Amino acid sequence: MNLQKPDQLTLPPAPPAAVNLYTPKNPFTATVVGRRRINDPSSPNFCWHVVLDIRGGQMEGRYRIGQSIGVVPEGRFNDPKFNVMNRSLDSKIRLYSIASACWGDDWRGETVSLCVKREVDENEETGELVFGAASNFICDAQLGDRMQITGPVGKSFLLPENPLPHHYVFVATGTGIAPFRGMLIELFNQGFAGEAWLIFGVPYSTEVMYDEEFRQWSQNHPNFHYRTAISREQRNREGGKLYVQHRLEEEEERLIPLLRRPETRLYLCGLKGMEFGIYKWLYRIDSGLLSLPPGMTVEAIQAMTRESPDWMKVEKARDKERLFKETY
Ligand SMILES: Cc1cc2nc3c(=O)[nH]c(=O)nc-3n(C[C@H](O)[C@H](O)[C@H](O)COP(=O)(O)OP(=O)(O)OC[C@H]3O[C@@H](n4cnc5c(N)ncnc54)[C@H](O)[C@@H]3O)c2cc1C
Numbered sequence: 336m337n338l339q340k341p342d343q344l345t346l347p348p349a350p351p352a353a354v355n356l357y358t359p360k361n362p363f364t365a366t367v368v369g370r371r372r373i374n375d376p377s378s379p380n381f382c383w384h385v386v387l388d389i390r391g392g393q394m395e396g397r398y399r400i401g402q403s404i405g406v407v408p409e410g411r412f413n414d415p416k417f418n419v420m421n422r423s424l425d426s427k428i429r430l431y432s433i434a435s436a437c438w439g440d441d442w443r444g445e446t447v448s449l450c451v452k453r454e455v456d457e458n459e460e461t462g463e464l465v466f467g468a469a470s471n472f473i474c475d476a477q478l479g480d481r482m483q484i485t486g487p488v489g490k491s492f493l494l495p496e497n498p499l500p501h502h503y504v505f506v507a508t509g510t511g512i513a514p515f516r517g518m519l520i521e522l523f524n525q526g527f528a529g530e531a532w533l534i535f536g537v538p539y540s541t542e543v544m545y546d547e548e549f550r551q552w553s554q555n556h557p558n559f560h561y562r563t564a565i566s567r568e569q570r571n572r573e574g575g576k577l578y579v580q581h582r583l584e585e586e587e588e589r590l591i592p593l594l595r596r597p598e599t600r601l602y603l604c605g606l607k608g609m610e611f612g613i614y615k616w617l618y619r620i621d622s623g624l625l626s627l628p629p630g631m632t633v634e635a636i637q638a639m640t641r642e643s644p645d646w647m648k649v650e651k652a653r654d655k656e657r658l659f660k661e662t663y
Contacts, residue, residue, distance in 0.1 A: 380453070532559075
């Protein structure tokens with residue numbers, strides 16, 4: 336897909352963040368108008384980019400990148416194929432981060448795109464395959480199918496009102512890449528001239544989503560630096576698995592001065608717990624993005640385990656104006 340707007344088009348600025356325009360009791364019916372696999376076809380995991388037509392609804396032109404929308408996987412909760420044990424997977428919506436810029440993939444704000452990984456598990460007792468209700472509902476949907484959506488939700492993982500006089504370090508794991516795709520499209524189509532980094536972690540190289548788009552983007556924009564961290568194929572300096580924090584470490588010479596600048600923002604999105612290694616690195620390099628909770632030392636934090644009750648205090652010590660986190 337071309338991430339650069341057509342030459343003749345003038346894009347409006349991002350709208351103010353609207354929330355809950357649609358709720359589970361009052362959802363909007365969107366139509367699937369695009370779908371494509373976004374990881375390597377040889378991968379046993381299946382990730383899809385799905386484009387929804389939202390024309391005629393209140394969400395048209397009014398969502399912000401960094402927000403999520405809810406999807407109601409209609410009909411799936413009572414289907415034993417999708418909810419074998421009928422456990423607590425009730426009729427709740429599931430949230431999905433928006434992957435398109437506020438102008439949509441159509442540049443007119445008439446669509447919203449998602450980046451969804453099919454969830455598949457094994458029933459421990461029977462060995463039967465269990466398909467996640469909403470993710471498979473979305474990935475199965477064909478062009479022309481209709482889908483009930485809610486939202487948008489979220490106001491705390493947005494780009495600033497004036498995004499241009501900043502620098503950005505985006506760190507994603509798995510489908511946490513979704514908002515960064517849209518953020519990069521917004522920034523570079525508004526004439527962004529600062530520094531932007533994208534560090535993207537996945538277990539296998541076949542799982543890298545939107546890889547071609549990001550490579551092309553980094554070729555066209557010398558101020559965009561794209562790095563992947565393939566945990567089960569690459570090694571860190573100590574010989575262990577290579578995670579996103581190791582890639583950050585490798586780029587320290589350029590990232591430390593950048594992160595210490597007050598106008599630089601760091602965004603983390605993806606797997607719950609991904610911040611654990613990253614926060615330790617941020618303390619070590621004295622980034623200023625995290626303060627020291629009372630009574631704690633950097634050494635004590637470095638020695639902390641993820642289960643430590645004190646870790647909760649570290650979690651809360653981030654500078655909320657400069658360090659943003661969306662994990663699930
Ligand atoms: C803010 C936010 C943003 C998010 N953004 C994204 C995104 O951009 N992309 C994305 O892909 N996800 C995203 N998610 C996660 C998403 O909301 C769902 O949690 C995810 O897709 C799984 O939902 P599901 O309905 O498919 O699975 P569920 O039906 O909820 O099942 C969850 C897991 O349990 C397994 N399971 C179900 N029944 C059984 C059983 N009987 N025995 C054993 N295992 C079983 C399923 O296989 C699945 O792996 C986001 C979450 C949040 C909170």
